[in-house]
Amino acid sequence: MAVAVAELRGVPVAELADRLDRLGGPEASRPSVARSATGTFPDLPGAERGKVVLRLAPFPNGVLHIGHGRLLYVHDHYRQQYDGRILLVFDDTIGSDEKRAEPEFFDLIQGDCELAGVRPDAVYYKSDRIPSHYPWARRVIEHGGAYVCRCPPDLLRENRAAGRACPERSQGPTEALEGWEKMLANVYGPGEAVLRLRTDLAEPDPAFRDRVLFRISDQAHPRVGTKYRVWPMLEFSWAVDDVELGVTHVLRGKELVIEDRMQRFVWDLLGIRGPPFLHWGLLRVREAKVAKSKANREVRSGAYDGWADPRTWSLRSLDRRGISMESLRAFILSFGMSLTDIDVPAESLYAENRKRIDAIALRRAFVSAPVRVDVAGYPLDRGEVTLPNHPDRPELGERTVAGGPSFYLARPDAEAHAGEEVRLKDLVNVRLPPAPWPAGIPVSAEFTSRENRRLPRLQWVGTADSVPVDVLQIDGTHLAGVGDRSLRTALPREIFQFERVGFVRVDSAPPAPSGPLRVVYAHP
RNA sequence: GCUCCCGUAGUCUAGUCCGGUCAAGGAUCCGGGGCCUUCGACCCCGUAACGCGGGUUCGAAUCCCGCCGGGAGCACCA
Numbered sequence: 001m002a003v004a005v006a007e008l009r010g011v012p013v014a015e016l017a018d019r020l021d022r023l024g025g026p027e028a029s030r031p032s033v034a035r036s037a038t039g040t041f042p043d044l045p046g047a048e049r050g051k052v053v054l055r056l057a058p059f060p061n062g063v064l065h066i067g068h069g070r071l072l073y074v075h076d077h078y079r080q081q082y083d084g085r086i087l088l089v090f091d092d093t094i095g096s097d098e099k100r101a102e103p104e105f106f107d108l109i110q111g112d113c114e115l116a117g118v119r120p121d122a123v124y125y126k127s128d129r130i131p132s133h134y135p136w137a138r139r140v141i142e143h144g145g146a147y148v149c150r151c152p153p154d155l156l157r158e159n160r161a162a163g164r165a166c167p168e169r170s171q172g173p174t175e176a177l178e179g180w181e182k183m184l185a186n187v188y189g190p191g192e193a194v195l196r197l198r199t200d201l202a203e204p205d206p207a208f209r210d211r212v213l214f215r216i217s218d219q220a221h222p223r224v225g226t227k228y229r230v231w232p233m234l235e236f237s238w239a240v241d242d243v244e245l246g247v248t249h250v251l252r253g254k255e256l257v258i259e260d261r262m263q264r265f266v267w268d269l270l271g272i273r274g275p276p277f278l279h280w281g282l283l284r285v286r287e288a289k290v291a292k293s294k295a296n297r298e299v300r301s302g303a304y305d306g307w308a309d310p311r312t313w314s315l316r317s318l319d320r321r322g323i324s325m326e327s328l329r330a331f332i333l334s335f336g337m338s339l340t341d342i343d344v345p346a347e348s349l350y351a352e353n354r355k356r357i358d359a360i361a362l363r364r365a366f367v368s369a370p371v372r373v374d375v376a377g378y379p380l381d382r383g384e385v386t387l388p389n390h391p392d393r394p395e396l397g398e399r400t401v402a403g404g405p406s407f408y409l410a411r412p413d414a415e416a417h418a419g420e421e422v423r424l425k426d427l428v429n430v431r432l433p434p435a436p437w438p439a440g441i442p443v444s445a446e447f448t449s450r451e452n453r454r455l456p457r458l459q460w461v462g463t464a465d466s467v468p469v470d471v472l473q474i475d476g477t478h479l480a481g482v483g484d485r486s487l488r489t490a491l492p493r494e495i496f497q498f499e500r501v502g503f504v505r506v507d508s509a510p511p512a513p514s515g516p517l518r519v520v521y522a523h524p
Numbered sequence: 525g526c527u528c529c530c531g532u533a534g535u536c537u538a539g540u541c542c543g544g545u546c547a548a549g550g551a552u553c554c555g556g557g558g559c560c561u562u563c564g565a566c567c568c569c570g571u572a573a574c575g576c577g578g579g580u581u582c583g584a585a586u587c588c589c590g591c592c593g594g595g596a597g598c599a600c601c602a
Contacts, residue, residue, distance in 0.1 A: 039537055059602050096601045153600055161526085161598075194600050205527035207598035215600035234602055254529060255596050261528095281530070282595065334537065334551075340530055341595050344552095348536065351552055358565055391560060426561055452561055459562075500562045524563070 039336020041077060044249045045276045052084030053248045056113070056120065057091040057238075060105035060222075062292040063307045063314045064112035066328070066349075070283050073332040074251055076118045087245060088113060088120035092127045094217045094231040098293075101127075103222035108307065112315050116325050124245065126237060127224045133232045134184070136240045136266075137195060137214060141180055145269045146213055147171040148179025149196045150188075160209045163201050169210070183216060183230050190216045190229075197236075199265065207258055211235065235262035239274070243267070247275050254279040254339055281339040283332075287346040287474075288313035304476070310520065311476045321474075322495045322505030322522040327353035350523035357495055357503055357522075362389040362396060365425075366469055366498035367461045368481035370408035371415075371437060375430050377447035378405035383464070387426055399486035402462030403427060408482050409458055411437075421448055423455040425499070459500050468516035471504060480516070487517055495522075 044052060054075050058064065064072070079086050088110070092101040106125075113120060140146045149156065151166045159166050171179065183193050195214040203209050213236040216229050232240070238259065242250060252259070260277040267274040295312040298304040308316035318328060331349045335342055382403045390396040407424065414422075419434035430445045437443050465485040470478055483498070490496070492508045496519070504519040 057602085061602085091602060093602080096599075098599095099601045149600095157599080191600065196600095203527090205598075206525090207527065209598085212600055217600080231600095233600080253596095256602090257528065258597055259602095279529090286535095331536095336537075338530090338537075340536090342536070344536055345534095348552055354564075361564095363562080363564090391562080392565065423561075454561095457561065457563095497562085497564065499564075502564080 038330075038333050039338060041074075041081070041337050042278070044078060044082065044278070047082050047084075047249065050083045051248065052078065052082040053087065053246050054078060054084060054251060055087040055089045055242070055245065055247050056118075057089045058109050059091045059095070059099070060101045060103075060109060061095070061099060062105060062296055063108050063312070063316060064116070065290045065292075065295075065312060065314045066285050066288050066318065067283060067290060067313075068112075068315070069116070069328050069332045070253075070280060070335070072113065072116050072118045073329045074280060074337065076329075077333060078249070078251065084248075085121040086118070087122050087124060087247070089124045089241065089245070090126055091234065091237075092125060092221070092223065093234065093237060094219055094221055094228075100219070101222050106223075115315055115319055117329070124241075125223060126241070127221055129237075129241060129244075130224075130228045130231065132244060133214075133237060133240050134230075136236075136270075137180060137232075138177070139270055140197075140213070140266060141176045141195075142173050143269050144173050144198070145266070146180075146195050146197055147176045148183065148193055149210075149212075150193045153191065156194075156212075161206055163203075163206070163209065165201055169198065183214070186229060188216055190218050192216065197262070197265065205258075208261060211262055235259045236266065239263040239266040242275055243272060249275050250277045252277065252279060254281050278337065279339065280335075280337050281341055283335065283342045283344070285313070285344055285346055285349070305472070309476060310472065310474045320505065320507070321520050322357065322503055323349065323353045324356055327356050346523075353523065354503070358497070359390075359393065361495045361497040361503055363387075363391065363499050364487055364496045365401070365459055365461050365484040366471075366481055366501055367408045367410045367413075367459055367483075368471070368479050368501075369411045370461070370482050371411040372442040372463060373407045373409050373414065373430075373432070373445050374442050375405045375407065375428075375445045375447050379428065379447065379450065382428060385427060399484070401484040401486055402465035404462060406442075406463040407460040408463055408466060409460055410481070413458055414443075417456050417458070421455055423453065423457045424460045425457045427460065429453060429455055457500075470516040470518050472507070472518065472520045474521060479521075483517065490517060 056071060056075055075086050078084065090106060095101055147168055148171065149166055149168050151159065179193065180195060182188060183195065193216065194212045196210045197213050199208055199210055201209065212233055214230050214232050217231055218229060220226050242263065257279060263274060290313050295304065299307055299309065304311060307314055308320040310317050310321060319325065327349065331352045384400055385403045386398050386400045388394060388398050414432060415435060415437060418432055418437065421429055421431045423429050428450050429448045431448050432445050433443060461482045461484050466482040467485055467487040469481050469483040469487065471481065473479055490506045492506055494506045495503060497503050502524040503522040505522060507518040507520055509518065
C-alpha cells in the first residue's frame with residue numbers, strides 16, 4: 001500500500017516535468033527540473049480508467065481568479081490520472097439581484113481555462129437545459145417530495161429556523177402538481193410561489209429543512225432572455241444534470257457539502273444512484289482578498305487596468321505578471337485534497353514560480369527614482385561594457401550597455417551610502433559625496449579604483465543610452481525608472497529579472513511610440 | 525443558536541484508515557555560513573510542530589472519551 005501511494009504521488013510530478021520539457025524553448029534546456037511536493041489525492045471511488053466524467057461549473061459573473069485555480073487543477077489532476085473527461089458546464093441559472101450572469105464572461109472564462117491549460121472536453125450551458133428540469137420536478141412532486149409554498153421569503157426563513165411547517169406543507173401530490181402547473185403557467189409573479197423540497201421538520205440541520213427547488217424570476221438572462229420564468233436552484237439543477245450528463249464523480253469545495261445531501265435526497269426519493277462526491281477545503285491566498293464585485297466595478301469604471309489588472313488576482317493577471325500557470329498548478333496541487341482551511345501567503349506561489357523562471361529570465365539593470373551621478377576621473381575604456389545575460393548560463397549570451405562617466409543610480413539606494421565608497425556592480429568603485437543631494441542637480445562622485453572589492457554594490461544605468469521603464473506593481477501603482485539600453489529590443493511578454501529588484505514581464509499591450517517600456521512586476 | 529467540517533513547526537504538507545520502522549519526513553519562510561560582482565540562484569548548517577486533558581496499551585501523531593480553538597452552511601445566490 002505504502003508503495004502504491006508513493007508511486008501514485010510520483011506520477012504527477014514526473015508528468016509535470018515532462019510537460020515542461022515538451023514546452024521547448026529555453027525552458028527545455030534549463031539546468032534542473034523544478035520538483036515540488038504534491039499533496040495527497042485519494043483515488044476516486046469506483047473510478048475506471050477512461051470512463052471518468054467530471055464537470056467544472058463556474059458561474060459567469062467574473063473572470064477566473066487565483067481561487068479558482070483549485071477548481072481547475074484538482075479536476076485536471078484527476079482527468080490525467082484516469083484519462084477522463086472534463087465538462088465545462090456554465091452554472092448560469094438566473095441568479096439573484098446581487099449575483100447575475102453577465103454575457104461577456106462566457107467567453108472570458110473559456111479563455112481562462114485555455115490559459116490555465118485545462119481545456120474542457122465539452123461545453124454546456126445550464127440555461128439551455130432548463131426544459132429538461134421540469135419533468136424531474138414533476139417526478140419529485142409525484143413521489144410526494146415537494147410542495148408549492150406561497151410564504152413570503154421572510155416568513156419562510158423564520159419558519160425554517162423554528163422548524164415550523166407552513167400551511168401549504170401538507171399538500172398532497174395532486175395539489176402540489178396543480179400549484180406547480182400554475183407556477184409554469186405564469187399565474188404567480190416573482191416571489192409569490194416556490195417549489196420546496198419536503199425533508200423533515202425535525203431535521204437537526206436548519207440549513208437542510210425544506211430547501212427551495214424552483215423559484216420564479218422575470219429577469220432577463222444574458223443567453224436565453226425571458227424564455228423561462230421558473231428557474232431551478234443550484235442543488236436541484238445538479239441533481240438533474242449530474243445524472244443526465246453522465247458525471248461520474250462530483251468534486252467541489254467543502255462549503256458545498258449541503259448540496260450533496262440535497263442531491264442525494266432527490267436521488268434517493270426517485271430511486272436513482274448518483275455519483276459520489278469529493279471535497280476540498282477552503283483556500284485563501286493571503287494577499288489575494290478578491291472581492292469579485294469590487295473588481296468588476298473597478299474594471300468597468302476604468303479604475304483598474306482591465307481584467308488582467310494585478311489587483312484582481314485573476315488568472316490573467318498572474319499570467320501578465322509572468323507567473324506561469326504550471327507554477328500555479330504545482331502550488332495548487334501541493335495542497336492535495338486537504339479539507340483543512342488553508343491560509344497561504346503568495347510567497348509560496350512565488351517560490352514555485354522562481355524555480356521555473358530564474359533559469360530562463362535574462363538579467364537587466366533597472367534603476368527607480370534615478371538620480372544622475374557624474375564620476376570624475378572615470379576610466380575612458382569603460383564607456384561601454386559587456387555583461388552576461390545570465391550569471392550562471394553563458395549560453396544565454398551577453399549584452400553591451402553604456403557605461404560612464406555619467407550614471408543613473410536609484411536615489412534611495414545611493415543616498416543611503418552618501419559619503420561612502422561603493423561599487424557600481426560589475427564596473428568600478430566610486431566615492432559618493434556626502435548628503436544632502438539637492439533634487440534636480442547632478443551629484444558629483446569620484447573614481448577610486450577598478451578592482452572588485454567588498455563594497456556595497458549599487459545598480460547603475462549609463463546616461464549615454466538608457467531606456468525609460470514603467471513598472472506596474474502588484475498594488476496597481478506605477479514605478480518610474482530607467483533600464484539599460486538592451487531593453488530597447490525587449491519583446492512583448494518577455495520575462496526579465498531586474499537585478500536586485502525582482503522578476504518582471506514585458507506587457508503585451510502595444511507600447512506607445514514615445515512612451516516608456518511597460519513591464520509588470522511579478523515578485524522578488 | 526443549530527448542523528457539518530478541520531486542528532502536525534511562522535506557513536503549506538507527508539504520516540492518522542490498518543498503533544511500534546516517527547527521538548516525526550518534505551517544501552516554504554526565517555537565521556548563520558559558502559559561492560557567483562544581485563536584495564535572485566545554488567551549496568552547507570541551524571531554529572521550529574503532533575491544540576489541551578484524561579483513558580486503552582508493553583508502546584499513541586495514529587484508537588476511545590471529554591474539552592478548547594478555527595472554518596463553513598442555515599438565500600426565492602452560486
